[in-house]
Amino acid sequence: MTNQLDTDKLPAAVQRVAIALRTAGWICFWVQLVLAVVAAIILLFAIPFAIPRATVAAGSTSAGTGGGVFFAICGLAVLCYSVYRAWSFTRLSRQLRSPAGAVRPKKADTIKQVQLTLIANLSGMLLTLIGAEAISGTLLAKSLAQPQALFGAAVDFSRFIQPLDIFVVLANTHATVAHFVGIIGALWLLDRIHKQ
Numbered sequence: 001m002t003n004q005l006d007t008d009k010l011p012a013a014v015q016r017v018a019i020a021l022r023t024a025g026w027i028c029f030w031v032q033l034v035l036a037v038v039a040a041i042i043l044l045f046a047i048p049f050a051i052p053r054a055t056v057a058a059g060s061t062s063a064g065t066g067g068g069v070f071f072a073i074c075g076l077a078v079l080c081y082s083v084y085r086a087w088s089f090t091r092l093s094r095q096l097r098s099p100a101g102a103v104r105p106k107k108a109d110t111i112k113q114v115q116l117t118l119i120a121n122l123s124g125m126l127l128t129l130i131g132a133e134a135i136s137g138t139l140l141a142k143s144l145a146q147p148q149a150l151f152g153a154a155v156d157f158s159r160f161i162q163p164l165d166i167f168v169v170l171a172n173t174h175a176t177v178a179h180f181v182g183i184i185g186a187l188w189l190l191d192r193i194h195k196q
């Protein structure tokens with residue numbers, strides 16, 4: 001009841017920004033968190049199985065090894081930070097809705113927080129896209145190097161694209177989509193803040 005009375009005393013522009021921060025914060029938080037957890041689980045299961053397979057077959061490469069996965073994991077680490085930043089929007093919304101006597105964040109500070117989140121999501125998306133390029137290149141090389149005769153004398157099945165390779169692509173795609181959601185949320189918030 002007192003929270004409702006306190007928000008009634010706020011200027012309308014501050015109320016709208018606080019509602020936008022809370023809404024975008026929770027939506028980005030949950031979408032990014034779910035996609036980050038799914039991507040992390042996929043990578044945790046895919047990478048340990050891909051590494052021994054690549055070391056046994058000396059000439060073969062796997063999408064689960066190399067620079068592509070390194071960049072995908074770095075993008076996933078930045079995504080974890082972006083999830084925290086999305087959650088911090090809800091805290092910032094709470095600070096904006098604080099009573100008149102409390103110290104509220106200034107408009108410039110709020111914009112700086114949203115811009116920091118935007119930069120984090122853009123950096124994470126760059127890392128995951130670099131990872132996607134490297135992983136796709138590895139899969140292209142594997143597809144071009146596949147033996148043409150299936151019933152040849154010695155067919156090395158590790159040279160075929162395995163379902164495990166596709167799991168790595170899927171995990172990287174989840175991280176990329178999560179960063180995209182964060183970018184859209186931050187741009188929408190910047191638009192809402194600048195309109196007030």
